[in-house]
Amino acid sequence: MTYAASTEPLYRLPLGDWVDTAIATITSTFDGFFDGVKTVLLGGYDGLALVFTGPPVWIVALVLVGLAFWTKGWKLAVGALVGFAVIVGVDQWENAMATLALVIVAGAIALMIAIPLGILAARNDRLSGALRPVLDFMQTMPAFVYLIPTVVIFLTGAVPGIVATIVFALAPGVRFTELGIRGVDSEVVEAGQAFGATPGRILRQIQIPLALPTIMAGINQVIMLSLSMAVISGLAGAEGLGRDVVAALARVDVALGFEAGLGVVILAMYLDRMTSALADRAPVSRALKLAAV
Amino acid sequence: MTALRAEGVFKVFGRRPNEAVRRLRDGASREDVAGLGTAAVIDTTFEVTPGEIFVVMGLSGSGKSTLIRMLNGLVRPTAGSIILGEHDLAKVSAAELRDIRRKRVSMVFQHFALLPHRSVLDNAAFPLEISGVDKAERRRRAAEALGMVGLDGWEDSLPSQLSGGMRQRVGLARALAADTDVLLMDEAFSALDPLIRSEMQEQLLELQQTLGKTIIFITHDLNEAMHLGDRIAMMRDGRIVQIGTSEQILTEPADEYVATFVADVDRTRVLTAGSVMVRPKAVVFAAAGPHVALRQMRDEQVSAAYVVDRNRKLLGVVRDQDISAAVRLGPVALVDLTRDEVSAVSTDALLAELFAPAAETPLPVPVIDARGRLVGVIPRVTLLDAMTPTTAEVAVVDPATDPSDAYPIAVGPDLDTELDDLRLTTTGDPR
Numbered sequence: 001m002t003y004a005a006s007t008e009p010l011y012r013l014p015l016g017d018w019v020d021t022a023i024a025t026i027t028s029t030f031d032g033f034f035d036g037v038k039t040v041l042l043g044g045y046d047g048l049a050l051v052f053t054g055p056p057v058w059i060v061a062l063v064l065v066g067l068a069f070w071t072k073g074w075k076l077a078v079g080a081l082v083g084f085a086v087i088v089g090v091d092q093w094e095n096a097m098a099t100l101a102l103v104i105v106a107g108a109i110a111l112m113i114a115i116p117l118g119i120l121a122a123r124n125d126r127l128s129g130a131l132r133p134v135l136d137f138m139q140t141m142p143a144f145v146y147l148i149p150t151v152v153i154f155l156t157g158a159v160p161g162i163v164a165t166i167v168f169a170l171a172p173g174v175r176f177t178e179l180g181i182r183g184v185d186s187e188v189v190e191a192g193q194a195f196g197a198t199p200g201r202i203l204r205q206i207q208i209p210l211a212l213p214t215i216m217a218g219i220n221q222v223i224m225l226s227l228s229m230a231v232i233s234g235l236a237g238a239e240g241l242g243r244d245v246v247a248a249l250a251r252v253d254v255a256l257g258f259e260a261g262l263g264v265v266i267l268a269m270y271l272d273r274m275t276s277a278l279a280d281r282a283p284v285s286r287a288l289k290l291a292a293v
Numbered sequence: 294m295t296a297l298r299a300e301g302v303f304k305v306f307g308r309r310p311n312e313a314v315r316r317l318r319d320g321a322s323r324e325d326v327a328g329l330g331t332a333a334v335i336d337t338t339f340e341v342t343p344g345e346i347f348v349v350m351g352l353s354g355s356g357k358s359t360l361i362r363m364l365n366g367l368v369r370p371t372a373g374s375i376i377l378g379e380h381d382l383a384k385v386s387a388a389e390l391r392d393i394r395r396k397r398v399s400m401v402f403q404h405f406a407l408l409p410h411r412s413v414l415d416n417a418a419f420p421l422e423i424s425g426v427d428k429a430e431r432r433r434r435a436a437e438a439l440g441m442v443g444l445d446g447w448e449d450s451l452p453s454q455l456s457g458g459m460r461q462r463v464g465l466a467r468a469l470a471a472d473t474d475v476l477l478m479d480e481a482f483s484a485l486d487p488l489i490r491s492e493m494q495e496q497l498l499e500l501q502q503t504l505g506k507t508i509i510f511i512t513h514d515l516n517e518a519m520h521l522g523d524r525i526a527m528m529r530d531g532r533i534v535q536i537g538t539s540e541q542i543l544t545e546p547a548d549e550y551v552a553t554f555v556a557d558v559d560r561t562r563v564l565t566a567g568s569v570m571v572r573p574k575a576v577v578f579a580a581a582g583p584h585v586a587l588r589q590m591r592d593e594q595v596s597a598a599y600v601v602d603r604n605r606k607l608l609g610v611v612r613d614q615d616i617s618a619a620v621r622l623g624p625v626a627l628v629d630l631t632r633d634e635v636s637a638v639s640t641d642a643l644l645a646e647l648f649a650p651a652a653e654t655p656l657p658v659p660v661i662d663a664r665g666r667l668v669g670v671i672p673r674v675t676l677l678d679a680m681t682p683t684t685a686e687v688a689v690v691d692p693a694t695d696p697s698d699a700y701p702i703a704v705g706p707d708l709d710t711e712l713d714d715l716r717l718t719t720t721g722d723p724r
Contacts, residue, residue, distance in 0.1 A: 185404070185406065187402050187403070187404050187406040188406045188407070188408065190362075190367055190400075190402070190406065191400070191402055191406035191407075191419075192423075193367055193394070194365055194367060194394055194398075194399065194400040194477075195394060195395065195399060195400075195419060195420035195423050195467075195471060196390075196391040196392065196393075196394035196395035196420070196423050196424065197391075197423045198391065201423065205408075206408065209408070209410055210408075210409070210410075283410035284409050284410045286410075287409045287410045287451045287452075287453055288409060288453055
């Protein structure tokens with residue numbers, strides 16, 4: 001047989017070794033920085049987790065249902081109430097709240113980076129060109145691969161999960177923001193310029209409001225990706241629904257897997273409907289809807 | 294005095310604009326420099342006087358949009374200068390440019406460019422908000438501007454609730470609220486339905502009568518250009534090929550391009566009575582007697598004459614048969630035989646307004662000046678002649694070869710006099 005030769009490849013690029021060395025160097029060099037990051041992220045996550053899990057279940061659930069009613073209406077509120085009842089019924093409430101805290105912390109930080117980056121990319125073609133391959137890389141790299149270096153740097157727990165989630169969820173936030181700003185009718189931007197508006201005012205009063213529906217769609221994507229990554233973070237030992245999913249996988253426990261998985265689905269639907277409802281509440285979307293009536 | 298002056302302005306988009314400008318100055322064509330960049334505007338020079346409507350007319354790709362955007366610095370010229378007041382827009386800093394835009398020049402856009410999430414009032418107040426005018430004052434001035442364009446009562450609506458014509462009125466009100474001397478209008482009415490468009494044109498002319506702004510209006514519609522423009526600049530391939538009044542462009546086109554372009558224009562809405570009228574042949578002073586009038590008519594071979602007073606003020610028309618009938622009965626004054634039924638037109642009446650008077654009477658239409666003096670006449674032939682473009686061949690249909698054609702396209706220039714001759718023979722010699 002001739003296949004024996006395949007054990008000796010023609011050449012071998014030691015890319016993996018290089019990354020490994022790089023991560024090791026980074027870890028030892030920026031130790032203090034990473035400690036700082038860890039403290040901040042952990043502080044935010046623990047604080048939020050306490051808010052969600054500290055008070056009695058019914059109070060937290062009612063607040064979340066109330067938010068649903070305020071953003072969308074009674075239909076979403078009823079749906080959320082039923083969903084949360086199911087989560088409580090399968091004893092996944094604590095896990096769901098831990099996951100929610102992780103999603104919110106990671107999603108918020110991802111957006112704080114992604115939106116300004118998207119605005120800069122919309123104004124600078126060179127930056128936009130440089131960002132594109134980086135964003136492609138971030139979005140297509142298998143999600144749990146991010147967990148490996150973050151575990152090396154931050155050890156196990158919620159923090160590697162949060163960091164990996166931020167990296168993974170960043171890309172659509174940047175992309176949608178850039179797309180939204182670039183898509184604003186150039187004549188309206190010209191109008192701002194023609195009446196002597198400063199670039200800052202044009203950004204604040206014309207570009208961002210007009211791009212808001214698209215940016216909100218980006219926010220929705222960031223949140224949804226954060227949730228999917230938060231579940232994978234269970235592999236790194238982050239608390240929440242993900243950890244039970246991983247445990248169920250390891251023990252081939254169909255029952256637990258289904259219950260924890262259902263919790264993820266319900267949480268995903270809640271977050272998706274909430275963020276799309278927020279997009280519909282953008283002033284521009286509302287103004288255009290008025291015209292259709 | 295000039296409100297705005299452009300001198301040798303070039304705009305080349307592309308990699309090597311300055312090199313392209315150098316070659317264009319040396320006589321290269323737009324195609325020659327295509328490898329260096331796109332020459333949108335080439336060596337353009339013009340002046341706009343305060344209070345005039347200056348129309349830049351050209352087809353798409355002629356560079357007119359780039360040109361108007363250089364007049365408020367949205368596009369910076371590659372070479373040349375644009376003088377607005379004491380500033381050269383090609384040289385000012387970004388901060389100075391913003392100041393000029395706030396105080397000196399505002400703009401109306403083709404697709405209105407309103408902020409969809411702001412009310413009509415807040416849209417109109419936007420330039421004042423940018424200038425830092427306080428809220429009460431800017432709302433008051435915006436409401437006033439909306440009133441000028443006839444949008445009272447719509448202040449709290451959103452742009453999306455308005456029709457296209459109303460939205461552009463908001464765009465116009467916004468520019469008026471900024472209260473600048475110079476108003477740039479970029480294909481402002483092109484996106485509107487024809488009916489709404491002419492309505493807006495009338496409104497603009499009406500507003501202009503009271504406001505007296507300096508308006509630079511871009512259009513690709515020649516009829517619109519001729520209707521609105523005090524002067525028109527014809528643009529082609531980045532260059533201005535002719536600047537003149539609509540009548541000049543219509544009657545003395547600078548080149549073949551302009552000539553073919555104006556061939557389609559509805560000339561009756563551009564040319565005025567004053568520009569086509571001819572010297573009246575049969576004119577008698579009221580003080581002269583009936584016999585003088587008759588002799589003059591016979592000399593000119595016509596059957597009627599216009600009667601004017603000592604100051605050449607038009608009194609009416611007198612017909613040969615009336616005179617012949619009257620003189621048989623005894624002496625009579627010419628004034629008593631004069632009929633005042635003729636409908637005279639003023640010198641600035643458009644040809645379109647002349648058809649009704651011309652149809653009422655077989656006589657040429659008399660043209661009077663502001664003081665009522667007879668300055669010329671327009672025979673029907675002249676009227677028909679004026680409607681035919683100077684360059685176009687006049688098709689002659691011979692009725693003999695085509696008897697089914699009841700309406701010959703061309704009439705002989707002597708038709709009127711032939712008819713008059715006929716009448717003279719039937720009336721006979723009064724003496």
